[in-house]
Amino acid sequence: MFDLSKVMGMPLDASGHGAAIDSMMSWVHWLMVLLVVIWTPFFVYVLIRFRAKRNPVANYYGVKSKLSSYLEGGVVVAEAILLVGFALPIWGTIKNDFPAEESSTVIHIIAEQFAWNVIYPGSDGEFGQTTLTKPIQIDANDPKGVDDIIVADELHVLKDRPVIIQLSSRDVIHSFGLPNMRVKQDVIPGLQIPVWFVPKMSTREFQEQMKKRMPILADQQKRRQRPPYRWIAIEDINGADGSALVSAGQRLSTRVLDRLYEAGIADVLAAPDMEINCAQLCGGGHYSMRGTLIVHETEEEFNAAIERYAF
């Protein structure tokens, strides 16, 4: 059956298990559509057919057929199928079928108002103690910790390599969301909650699919506000004098946008990053508790990216 999840504007799915969730999403919405398609015409029909003018005297008994009971029975069956056929098994895999640690990237994320501290174990594969300082640091005199790497608000992973993340928070409840990986998990202080996913699409491939021509708005106010300032240019644009106005991979900061506007550029080919979003109200900065998810294509690229943050 036609997959509704494709037309309902869900974020592009770049994960291993996402397809299952999406198809289920599609089926649930088919059920809704079906019910509305059955009921609405009936609803409209009776309103016209039985208006007082057309039907001056009401019929005491009304509907005699058992049709509605069958319909209700149908709803019961449909819901049962959704439960047993989809919900329970899918939830089972998500909760229980964790990949083996040795074959996956294991990461700790400690959330705080309003940032994601992404911690990599480093070469020894072991995590050191973290200090309670703000911003968070690795306890200097913990041998395990010396090679650990903390990255703020950036989650680097490797394509096709399963990822296991241990989530914890040091202040309030946050919610760790990876829209493109169909991952969302509340981060609860006092608990360490694991999640896992397999990135099936690299950032490059993602941007290849998401790229579109971003108009450079004339209204400066709007230009500074609209999301493009989060987007990444994926083409080089040179000014009349040949100087680069923007080059591929560069973020469309307000400065860049202004520059392009002054140069009279109408639009620029750009694409977004995959993002981390905080889905749980966690205070004044909740709305801005954003991170980026970068899926690398090669081991080298991945290591290089993390090493940049080592000290």
Added chain:
Amino acid sequence: MADNSHASAPEHAHGANGEVADGHHHAGFWRTYWFSTDHKVIGIQYGITALLFLLFGFGLMLLMRWQIASPGVEIPLLGALTPELYNQFGAMHGTIMVFMGIVPLAVGAFGNYVVPLQIGAPDMAFPRLNMASYHFFFWGGVVMLGSFLVPGGAAKAGWTSYPPLANIETMGQTFWLVGMVLLITSSLLGAINFLTTIIQLRADGMTFFRMPFFVWAQFITAFLLLLAFPPLEAAGILQLSDRLLDTSFFLPSGLVTADGVLDVAGGGSPLLWQHLFWFLAHPEVYVLILPAMGIVAEVLANNTRKPLWGYRLMVYSLIFLGFMSFIVWAHHMFITGMGTAISAFFQVTTMIISIPSVVILSALVITLYGGSIRFSVPMLFALGFLPMFAIGGLTGLPLGLAPTDIPLHDTYYVIGHFHYVVAPGTILAMFAGIYYWYPKVTGRQMNNTLGHIHFWGSILCMNGIFFPMLIQGMANVSRRLFDGGLAYSFSEPVLHYNSVMSVASFLLLAFQLPFIVNFFMSLKKGKKVEKDNHWDATTLEWSAAPTPPVGHGNFVTVPTVYHAPYEYNMPGSGKEFVAQNDALSAEPLPETVEA
């Protein structure tokens, strides 16, 4: 009319004479309008107060919608919103709409005014308690609104007040808790009163299965309030002690906030609050919908001129719904890291509970078939309720299944889901009730044209506000975002809806003006109703009580009930409608009682 010889307890007659003579005609203003013990006056007190709170909650939301549509742009007179202010407004909008708006309107106002009349009682079972509950509600509201003025402003941890955030929030949160305790007390006293009234004060012949569906709805609602609110009260007490006695029921050890390490004993659990909160808050959402369904049922039966289809089935579904609503609460918590067993349980119960709603809604729609439909203004609102509740209810299904809840949880899809049930659902039903019983209360009719404008304007704008929410939610736009999702690039494709929704909500406000004008103007200028039973209704409040009511006490002679609630066009009666207290018409043939 009913003859009193049937009346069992002599007290009946006593009560009957007691009233009209007595009433409060001679009592002073305060006694009559503020400290009244007359359920009708108290009902009106509740109604006006609740409507004003609704308007205020709406106002808060308009400011938020302004901010969402044009982040950072100054609001005339108020200046630009800060994130703190936005969160305050959000939390208070939710709290006000639910606990100070809809519940007092649906239960406090309509329940109080209509239930005793519909069951043929002279008043509520405990008139003084009734007065007390209004005053608890009023002062609870005052405390809530007052919290805007305290240092740090009102509560800003959402209407759900999740700790630890709620614990480390400013003084406003303490006010929120105190306010809630007062509101809860009010609801508990009210619930006890409703249950006792409905069980004890039904007139002779008013068996349970002759009660109008509205009374049934209030009956079940009262049970939900009575049993679901106390655990939240418990939670409130614990959070209060966390804030005032420095205990740490909801605080795990070793928390680090902006101002360093929290020095508390720790060992508490944030999830404990969520369980206690949702144990109330899910039944609470049915408290928001059941009275609405009751009103819609009344209006539908009266305006289709035929009995409700499957009345008994609807009642059984209602009871079942009531029971089930106590064991689905954790479907709000799938994303907190729930294992397979527990989530399986709550997914199953959630799917099960959707069935009685389906049954009730279907029955209401089917009732239309074969009717002789009058498109009166109350009927328009009642009809509007049906598809709107359908959308709201159906969008509950993907939320009720854990895997599909992953992408949707805490997005605008959830906001869209429940606004479809509470706004174009419940609020439209509330309007239906106001238009339907306004003549009863005032003896005057509301203006029809204004009514039509109000209806079409409201339903269109509400869809303009809430449907885009479902779309934005699908695109993963989170709720409670100060900038309406601007910070995230994934919201770019749906961001333009923000202005659409905001414009629609200001238009919605505009379309409330005809109603407000109508509401107050009709008091003086409205056309007088020419007979007691203005709508040719079968239920006692119309067929047995004077319109408008006279003084304290309800009936000149206490009615005796002979018929099912909605005997319109009853075969063999030779009448267009047979009132419940119509002694002269015979019972319908047995198998037709069901209908």
Added chain:
Amino acid sequence: MELQIPYEVTARRDTGVNNAKLGIWLFLASEVMLFGGLFAAYVFLRMGADAWPGMMIPDTTEMALRADQVLSVPLATLNTMILIASSVTMVMSWASLKLNDFKKYKLYMGLTILLAFGFLIVKTFEYGSKFGHHLYPETNMFLAVYFVLTGLHAIHVTGGIIVNAYFWGPGAKMWTRGNERDKAHFTNRIEVAGLYWHFVDLVWIFLFPTIYLL
């Protein structure tokens, strides 16, 4: 005069109760949910705790293994006795009214009130000794639970005292000045107040073992 509400005094035939009686039972149902919620919270927190009571035995340096090493069971037992006794006198006061013996009613109701005060006095001593050892609600989870639950119960006791005191004093006019109907009405009120009082007693009988012994 107020208008008359049916079944204020006499029971309704088909339900077999009068309004106040039904009302109090409903109220108690909600109270059960209130304390039920708190007990649930207690269980939830205790399961999460790694040690219970998880504190030193007062004036020593060794870890307490059982609640009774921290709290005073003798005092609590005494309080249990007191409350049970007060429940008995409460019944007696109602029975005396049934037997039309107002003097005895005054006596037994008076006793009930005194016993209730006794309970509170013992409680103050208990709390006092805790504070004396610098043990406060914020000290640890065990004490938090102890203080909040027993405190809430103490508030219920106080409420009972106020109600009973009213019926002992001014409220009794309904009997002394009233006609037969008022007398019956007053008797009902005492019965209802009694039901509440027994409930408060019952809550304590749950609290005692769960907090002091388990």
